[in-house]
Amino acid sequence: MLDWIGEGALAPTDEERFGSLALDLFSYQYRHNSAYQRLCEAYGVEPGMVRSWKEIPAVPTGAFKEARLATFPEEQEVRTFRTSGSTTDLRGELHLDTLDLYEASLLATLSAYVCPEGNPIRFAVLAPSGAEVPDSSLSHMFDVAVRALGTPESRFYVSAEGWDPEGLLGDLRHAQEPVALVGTTFALVHLLDLLASRGSSIVLPEGSRVMETGGFKGRSREVSREELHSSIEKRLGVSRARIVNQYGMCELASQFYESTLRTGSPTATKCVPPWVRTRVVDPGTLDEVPQGSVGILVHYDLANTGSVVAVQTSDLGCWVGDGFEVVGRAPDAEARGCSVAADLLLGAR
Amino acid sequence: MSDLEALRTSGAALDEARIVAGLERALSLWRDPDSTVRARLRAEHPVFSAPVLDLGCDLGLRGWTGPALSALRARELPERCRVPEVTAVWLAGCIPTAAFGALLYPLLAGSAVYAKTSSADPVSARLFRDSVSCVDPVLGEAIRIGEDPKVLEQADAVVVHGQDETVAALRARVPIDRIFVGYGHRLSVAAIGSEMDVEEAARLLALDVALYDGRGCLSPSYVLVENRPPGRAEALARALAAELERLATELPRGSLEAGEEAWVHDRRARAAVREGTKLFSPSSSTAWTVILELPESRPAPGTLRTVPLIPISGSEALGPWCEGLSPHVSSLGQGGWGPRASRLAGIVARGGGSRVCPLGRMQLPPIDWHHDGTGPLSAMIRRVDVEDAQEEST
Numbered sequence: 001m002l003d004w005i006g007e008g009a010l011a012p013t014d015e016e017r018f019g020s021l022a023l024d025l026f027s028y029q030y031r032h033n034s035a036y037q038r039l040c041e042a043y044g045v046e047p048g049m050v051r052s053w054k055e056i057p058a059v060p061t062g063a064f065k066e067a068r069l070a071t072f073p074e075e076q077e078v079r080t081f082r083t084s085g086s087t088t089d090l091r092g093e094l095h096l097d098t099l100d101l102y103e104a105s106l107l108a109t110l111s112a113y114v115c116p117e118g119n120p121i122r123f124a125v126l127a128p129s130g131a132e133v134p135d136s137s138l139s140h141m142f143d144v145a146v147r148a149l150g151t152p153e154s155r156f157y158v159s160a161e162g163w164d165p166e167g168l169l170g171d172l173r174h175a176q177e178p179v180a181l182v183g184t185t186f187a188l189v190h191l192l193d194l195l196a197s198r199g200s201s202i203v204l205p206e207g208s209r210v211m212e213t214g215g216f217k218g219r220s221r222e223v224s225r226e227e228l229h230s231s232i233e234k235r236l237g238v239s240r241a242r243i244v245n246q247y248g249m250c251e252l253a254s255q256f257y258e259s260t261l262r263t264g265s266p267t268a269t270k271c272v273p274p275w276v277r278t279r280v281v282d283p284g285t286l287d288e289v290p291q292g293s294v295g296i297l298v299h300y301d302l303a304n305t306g307s308v309v310a311v312q313t314s315d316l317g318c319w320v321g322d323g324f325e326v327v328g329r330a331p332d333a334e335a336r337g338c339s340v341a342a343d344l345l346l347g348a349r
Numbered sequence: 350m351s352d353l354e355a356l357r358t359s360g361a362a363l364d365e366a367r368i369v370a371g372l373e374r375a376l377s378l379w380r381d382p383d384s385t386v387r388a389r390l391r392a393e394h395p396v397f398s399a400p401v402l403d404l405g406c407d408l409g410l411r412g413w414t415g416p417a418l419s420a421l422r423a424r425e426l427p428e429r430c431r432v433p434e435v436t437a438v439w440l441a442g443c444i445p446t447a448a449f450g451a452l453l454y455p456l457l458a459g460s461a462v463y464a465k466t467s468s469a470d471p472v473s474a475r476l477f478r479d480s481v482s483c484v485d486p487v488l489g490e491a492i493r494i495g496e497d498p499k500v501l502e503q504a505d506a507v508v509v510h511g512q513d514e515t516v517a518a519l520r521a522r523v524p525i526d527r528i529f530v531g532y533g534h535r536l537s538v539a540a541i542g543s544e545m546d547v548e549e550a551a552r553l554l555a556l557d558v559a560l561y562d563g564r565g566c567l568s569p570s571y572v573l574v575e576n577r578p579p580g581r582a583e584a585l586a587r588a589l590a591a592e593l594e595r596l597a598t599e600l601p602r603g604s605l606e607a608g609e610e611a612w613v614h615d616r617r618a619r620a621a622v623r624e625g626t627k628l629f630s631p632s633s634s635t636a637w638t639v640i641l642e643l644p645e646s647r648p649a650p651g652t653l654r655t656v657p658l659i660p661i662s663g664s665e666a667l668g669p670w671c672e673g674l675s676p677h678v679s680s681l682g683q684g685g686w687g688p689r690a691s692r693l694a695g696i697v698a699r700g701g702g703s704r705v706c707p708l709g710r711m712q713l714p715p716i717d718w719h720h721d722g723t724g725p726l727s728a729m730i731r732r733v734d735v736e737d738a739q740e741e742s743t
Contacts, residue, residue, distance in 0.1 A: 035622040042621035042628040059622070062615035067622035283610035284635055296611055312618075314611050330608030 001275065001302055005104045009112040009273045018277060021302055022053035025309045028071065035067035036308050054279065054288075058298045058310035064092035064251050069307045072097040081137035083250045094137065094251050097306045103144050105254045105303040109273050110141070113257030114180060114211050114244055115149050122175065123154035124168060126183025126191065132159055137250045138213065142182065151177075158187065165194055169202070172236075178207030181236065184214040185245075188232070189223055195235040203237030209261055210238050213246035225268070240266040247326055251311050253303035256323075269323040275302040280319050283330065286312075294318045294327055352493060353463065353503050357434045359490040360461025365422065371485035372453060373415035378480050379449070380410050386480045393472045396443040397562065397603040404600060405560055405712070409446040413716045418457055421717045425726035426458060429733040433505030433528060436460040436729060439519060441511035443470035444565045449477045450716070451510060452492060454725040456481075461491040463500045467510075498522070506530070506729050530728045532721055535566035535679035536650050537711055538700075540667055540693070543577040545685025545708075547584050553709030554585075555592035557682055558637075559600045560712040563652045566679045567711050570650030573670060575685070576660035583627065586641040586658050590629035593637035593654060602636055602654055609653055610635055616655050620648075647673060664689045668696045676701030679721070684708035 004017070027047040030037055036059065040046060045057050059069065064083070068074075076097045083092035096102060115121055123146050128136070130143035146154045157168040168191065172179065181188075181204070188210070195201055210232050223231075229240050241264050248255035256270035256278075272278050279288055280295040289295040297317045300310050314330045378384040382403055390406070391399040426432070436455035440448055448466075452474060455462045466474045475494055482489025501507055501519060506528035509519045516531035523529050539557060541550045557569050572589075574582040605613070613635040620626045620640040627641040638655040642648050645666060648657045661670065664686060671678055678700030683693055684707060693705045703722035704714065717725070 035624075038624070039618055039621040042617070044632060060611070060615040060618040063618040063622045066619045067624070069622065283607040283614070284605065285633070286614070294607075296607060312611075312614065314608065314615070316607060330606075330611045 001101055001305065002104055004275055005101070005108050005273075005303065007274070009109045009271070011274050013274050018275070018302070019053050022056065022277075022300060022309055023047075023050060025302060025305060026050060026053075026056045029308055032071035033069060033308065035063075035069050038067075039063065053277065053300055053309075056300065056310045058286075058300075058312035059308045060312040061092055061249070061251050061314065064094065065090040068093070068095060070095040070097075071306050079140070080135055081140065081250050082135040084136075092250055094253075094307055099140075101303045101305060102140075102253045105273070105275070105301075106141050106144060107148055109255055109257055109271075110145050111149060113259060113261060113271065114145075114182070114209065114246075116262050120149060120151045121154075121178055121180045123150040124172060124179050124181045125154070125156045126158060126163070126168070126181065126187040127156065128158045128160070129156040132156075137248075138184070141248075141255070145182070150180075158183075163187065163190070165191065169195075172202050172204060175205055175208075178205050178209070180209050180211065181238075182211040182213075185212045185228065186214065188212050189228065192228075192231045192235050196231070201235045201237065208236075208238055209242040209244065210236065211244045211246055211257075213248060213255075229266075245270075249311075249313065251304075251307070252299055252301045254299075254301045259323075268325050269320050270326065271323045276300065278319075278324050280317055280324060289318075291319045296330060297324065297326070352495065352497070353435060353500060356461045356463060356491065356493050359487070360434050360459065363459060363488060363491060365459070367485065367488065368456060368459065369415055369418045369422070371481060371488035372418055372457060374484035375477070375480040376410055376413045376449075378484065379406050379477075380413075382407065386476050386483075389479075390445060390472065390476055393476070394443075394445065394470070395472065396470060396564070397445075398601045400600050401560060401562065401603065402445065405444070405446055408560075409713050410449075411713075413453075417716050421726060422457060424717065425724045426730065427732055429735060431731040431733065432459045433729060434460060435500075435504045436462055436506040436508060437500045437504035438462055438464045439501075439507070439509040439511065439515075440464060440467045440470075440474060441515070442467055442565065443473075444561050445470070445473035445476075447510075447565065448473035450725070451508065452477050455506070455508070455729060456488070456491060458726045458729055460506065460729065461493075463493045463495060463497075463504060465496045465500075466494060508532070508729065528729060528731065530723075534677050535721070536570040536674070536677055537567050537680040537682065537702075538571045538573060538671060538674070538678060539569035539682040539708060539711065540573045540686070541575065541585065541683070541708065542664065542685035542687065542689065543575045543581065544687045547581065547588050550684055550708060551585060551588035551592045553684065553707075554589055554682075555596055556709050557711040558589075558593065558654055558656055559596040559602070562602045563654050563656070565712060567714065568652065569656065569682055569711060570652065571648075572656055572658040573661050573667060574658060575663055576644065577663065582644075582658060582660035583641055586627065586629055586639050589656065589658065590637070590639045593639065593656075594631065597631070597634075597636040605635065605653065613638060613653055613655055616640075616649075616651075620657075645670075664692065664696075667693070668699055671696050671700030671702070674700045678702035680704040680706055680711055680714075682706055682708045682711040 079096045081094045085091045125142045130139045133139045157164045244258050254276045277300040279298045283296045297313045297315045316328045317324045317326045464474050478492040501522045507523045508530045509516050510532045513533040516533045576582040625643045629639040640657045642659045644660040651657050681697040
């Protein structure tokens with residue numbers, strides 16, 4: 001897998017290679033991941049019955065909150081990433097026995113879609129560092145990005161004490177070289193709101209770029225992609241052709257980016273790395289929907305060696321050309337009923 | 350004249366006999382499977398299948414008769430009381446008979462009704478209004494469907510159904526001198542003792558689960574089963590699975606939205622990866638799911654014909670279990686407890702509940718049930734006491 005990832009995120013796709021590795025990995029995970037084996041047995045599926053990677057049982061993200069989905073014993077664990085949530089919430093967990101694949105995958109895609117020039121760049125990170133939040137996969141990603149692709153001026157502007165808007169604005173105003181302003185969508189909105197409240201704006205040096213990720217789930221304020229990108233253009237002087245959205249999730253080792261920076265044309269289509277496949281499926285039957293139709297996204301990530309290769313999301317999307325677009329999140333199940341919302345209740349688990 | 354003033358006038362023109370007669374005739378239309386309103390409900394309701402809607406009306410409205418309406422009025426409306434001229438009703442959920450009741454109660458008390466339908470079901474309340482207008486146009490004039498939030502400030506009484514947050518938010522908008530009745534978060538529990546035949550329990554329970562697809566606050570979100578002798582809970586899970594499979598054809602579930610389908614898959618997977626749980630479900634659809642949980646466990650509640658079934662050691666486990674849901678319990682559907690059934694009212698009350706009913710009737714509350722423990726009409730009125738001076742002097 002490391003060799004394949006080493007060929008880069010832009011290497012040609014290889015169906016045979018993917019299919020063969022995916023089936024091997026599924027077979028391995030079935031044998032060594034007892035929680036996953038229970039799920040497969042409940043679904044009446046075992047490796048001998050699976051002829052194509054598309055038949056590998058996908059694990060809905062909620063299951064990562066219920067059981068340790070890992071192929072190795074706890075003593076071999078080097079890192080656990082957790083989904084966001086309060087201390088009382090059940091949180092999904094991705095257990096890792098090695099960071100090599102995780103980091104190789106994230107660097108391959110991030111360098112291809114956020115730093116395609118191949119030069120070190122100054123990262124201004126609107127998120128806490130991995131030292132602040134060791135169980136955040138996003139913080140770890142930014143740590144790795146800064147370490148591998150950043151200049152010495154790169155800095156994190158969010159910490160346990162909060163964020164440092166004055167430090168960030170000062171640094172951005174005085175920057176002479178291109179900056180990669182990266183962080184959560186919501187943190188970026190805070191920055192833009194602050195600039196708007198002061199009636200001020202910045203023009204980042206030519207060659208700068210913005211990478212935002214995470215969306216607005218659970219936040220009190222949401223803005224549309226159009227509004228966000230327009231505000232970035234206006235307040236930070238970064239054109240839409242240099243704004244990239246990243247789509248990722250704690251349960252996956254790999255991430256997905258828009259090709260905007262590579263092509264110079266803004267797009268909402270996410271590119272799928274060669275070692276990953278994404279299917280858009282009917283939420284009821286789990287059959288693939290026709291191109292352009294909306295369904296839920298299921299990802300098959302060969303970099304997920306230590307957990308499960310197939311992860312079923314609650315994200316709605318559609319297949320467009322060679323990639324997919326995320327169109328939203330499936331609404332809560334309780335929305336149309338009058339019974340109590342399931343996860344609101346007490347200590348329910 | 351504003352909408353609300355016109356509505357106020359409409360309500361004031363009604364007398365008891367006319368109200369009861371009109372509602373009785375409207376309800377008889379709803380009990381008639383061949384009536385136009387029933388046909389429209391089957392065609393237009395956005396959530397449930399036609400067989401579910403038909404069975405819900407057939408069984409649910411069976412006791413909603415003229416004499417029952419009169420008896421409820423007699424029970425809850427004293428001679429001296431103030432009845433609101435206009436009651437605003439904010440609806441939630443998608444269960445037709447619940448919407449009918451929410452409109453019917455203020456009308457029966459003598460109040461005109463301004464109703465805001467729920468986003469999930471804009472149909473049932475309108476059809477109920479149409480059915481009343483069809484039998485008595487003047488009575489029909491006393492029902493207005495709309496969504497003007499100003500009504501919250503102008504109505505004499507406000508009845509809100511919905512999530513706790515919704516109830517709290519709307520309560521804050523209603524002037525302090527108005528009557529406010531809030532029906533918030535609730536769920537129901539089925540509890541099956543060892544004295545009930547497993548097949549019979551499964552048949553009745555499946556009806557409670559399938560009717561309205563587990564979407565209502567009266568649907569069993571949990572099934573607690575006395576696991577005596579050991580293995581009985583699993584036997585019930587298997588029997589319930591077989592019954593739900595049968596009902597998937599006879600009483601098909603309505604279609605689910607994408608998020609709901611995803612929720613069922615998620616719920617199944619969460620159960621499947623846990624050690625010790627057993628999952629029963631059809632492989633090719635999300636039509637139903639039975640999850641046999643670990644004894645005494647407390648999983649997330651079920652809905653959409655997905656049922657967690659929890660083995661318990663005996664009736665003594667029911668109290669703490671229901672108390673853990675307090676104050677959200679609505680009803681307890683029960684069977685098989687023999688003489689121990691007499692303790693169930695106290696147990697359900699510890700969870701905040703106010704109703705114990707036989708298994709198979711969870712979705713079928715009588716017209717005079719004390720919704721969340723209060724009388725459906727008395728909650729909306731204000732009594733006037735006249736004290737006797739002679740008695741006081743003695």
